[in-house]
Amino acid sequence: MTPQAPHDKNAPGFFSSIPQATWVRVLIVLQLSLLAWEFYPDLSTNGDDARYYLLGQAMREGKGYRQIQLPNAPVETGYPIAFPLLLTIVSFVSSSIMVAKIFLALCGALTTLLCYFLFKNHLRRLLVPMLALWAVSSLMVEFSSSLMSEIPFLLFSILALVLYERSAADPKNAWLFWLTIAVSVVPMHCRSVGLAFSAAWILNTLVDKRYRFALAHVGMLAVTVVVFHVFTTWQNSYLLQLVQKNSYAPDLGYVTVADMLERIGQNIKAYGLSIVSQSLIPLPYAFPPFAKTIVSALCVALILTGWVRGFFGRMRFASLYVFLYFGILVMWQFQWSSERFVVGVLPFLYYFLLSGLDALMSLVVPAKDASLARKFTAGSEAPSRAGGIVVWAVVAIIGFFNVYNQPKDLHLKRYLGPDWRNFYSCADWVRINAPQDAVVMSRKPELFYVRAKRTGLVYPFTHNTQKIIDAIDSMRVSHVVLDNFAWTATSGEYLYPAIRSNPGRFKIAYALNNPPTVVYEVVKR
Amino acid sequence: MKMRLVSRDIAFYPLIFVIWTIIIVAMHGNHSYFGMPLPAMEVRQNDSDYYRPASGGFNMVQAQKALAGERNPKERARILEAIGIACFDKYRTERAPQYLDSAQRYVQEAVTSAPDVPGYYYNLARICTEKKDFASAKACYEKAAAVDPKNYMSYHNLGLLSYYEFKNPDMAKSYFEKALSIDTALPIDNYLLAEIALGKKDYSAAALHYGRELQLYAAGLSARATVMADQASLRLAATLSALELAMLYSSATPNEQLANSYFGAYLKLETDQQRRQNSINEFQKRHPGAGVPAP
Incomplete structure (x- = not known):
């Protein structure tokens, strides 16, 4: 719920007659409008959301934390459990994809409300601009519209911080304390990068001398991690991926210290020069490169300023957390670096950006407070009308680029190319015509399973056709889908030669044109 | 919790969420994730020409x-x-x-x-x-x-253009390095980086890149990349890398064991009989008495 926020007496008179709580309501309505506009009831074609959905379904059906789309349903070793568990709970209402996506969208809106609770004591007149940026962020809309774990991760991170502030202010309330601790370990079980949240939590509570929060968090984390692994598996593919040179080419082996330093350098460059600024201010592709560079440099400079300000000010936790979060991101394999990973700390980055801008304005625009250092550290306490205008102008520009991007994203999400249409048609054909125990080899088995209701697997990425035939035989594959995806050539490169060199083993069961796509029935030896 | 609640917000947010949900369900409620298969094409069994990747059909x-x-x-x-x-x-x-x-x-x-x-x-x-x-x-x-900026194929092809057409090895080097920084499993780029390094007498860099090219081929990783190069080109890059490594360890940085090992790898890969014989002659000249496996 939104508390009635007191009017900021120091505000520059800019919209200050409207209470902040009213602003929040307006922003959440605006956010929900954007989410309604972007809403589409299907899964995306990336496959990750299908995997989350299927893990939720597996637990709903009492099959445990297993990949039910694969033959023999092996235990999931890659994805943390919190988000699939949430989807399991939602699936008791309805197992439809649309209901799960409605839940995710509402989580996005709830995050705005929680951001309000978290930042209202720290940001004052920058609070509404910051919430406005988050509410129209194209990344927020994108990830609140897909079944991915980024938004729940953010929701629980912020909820934990809000509860922490309440619990610290009410130390005798044991229920609140344990609720806070329980919520504080959820980010770690939602995304592996939540390790940064736990580390920041422990460090910050130790510095604050709130040792019981640190100890209880460590205890709760240890218990939940052990329980999770006892009931699933001790394997952790994320740790393996961190030390692998390239997970798509595992034979390359593991990184050396020099490789890791090189990777960190590449990632710092990528995040610093483009990914972070593009996440906050998604400039169109056609924007002149030099202008993009300037915007990017400005954005990073302001974020760094805000970060320093936060670290030495009242938002030390945010600064510490974002630092550790990016510390993990830059160690991640370079080919995966993208805007997606920034979503988990996006409101904090908007906070730093505005805080940096505020610091800059405090230095440039004359204010009552004379000390330069004081202006820098407490800019919002020495506001000016000009400063307010500049902040709102910047928010309007950033907001415009975020909203401007959304119709394009919408088209990309809703439009299925002919290759995907044919692939899904093959899934429909298999669902209607293949036996229940059919095992289908295809390029995207999780998406195929959702639509065809048949287990399946990907073909091995090898030019050795015998290995593919061996995989077909050993996994008792009954059907093979030879797709013609525009985004990858692997089926033509690996699967097609195997089929062509063993014509007696494959019988065309269903074929489509434009582009040619075939379902083969495997002839048993 | 010391949360100051405003009574109208207790109703406002649940209400707005419920209204939003109703609107979404009304808009998309009859959407079905499943469809009917599209009409099938008439295809003869064993018509191996039917399926053509990309634009064949x-x-x-x-x-x-x-x-x-x-x-x-x-x-x-x-x-x-x-x-x-x-x-x-x-x-x-x-x-x-x-x-x-x-x-x-x-x-x-x-x-x-x-x-x-x-x-x-x-x-x-x-x-x-x-x-x-x-x-x-x-x-x-x-x-x-x-x-x-992650389009490694563009950098790969820019490297090839710079190397072969513009004869600018420095420019080619920067493009190949950029391509490999995005996809370390790209074939051919390491071979050409090694050739560039060899041209500058930077033997350690040459050995490093030849080694990587050979390693990629040996691991069958070159197959993963969607480079517009046929298997023969990939094999040739690996073959020549093994040969150059054998020669490097024979002369520039002598190491007989490594030279023999790489020459053995070269002989396994080589398919051109003339080049094979020439290489054996050259290797034996540098390593008198070295045992060379029969073709």
């Missing part, structure tokens, strides 16, 4: 009709590019220059309709390369890379 008449009726610029661009690539494929089969001109025209139009799609620039660059208009090809690859 492209229906030009249908595409032209779709183009005539399409008003959305992005969708038009997609169809234009598909027609252009079909023309390009036809050119590569029949070698008739008019197909190449048509391909260029269509893909250029696609670029004009949707200037934010890196793939269109990339394909236009391929067509320009085929027309030996290398300056335009370079500009298009650069544009593709600018639009999509």
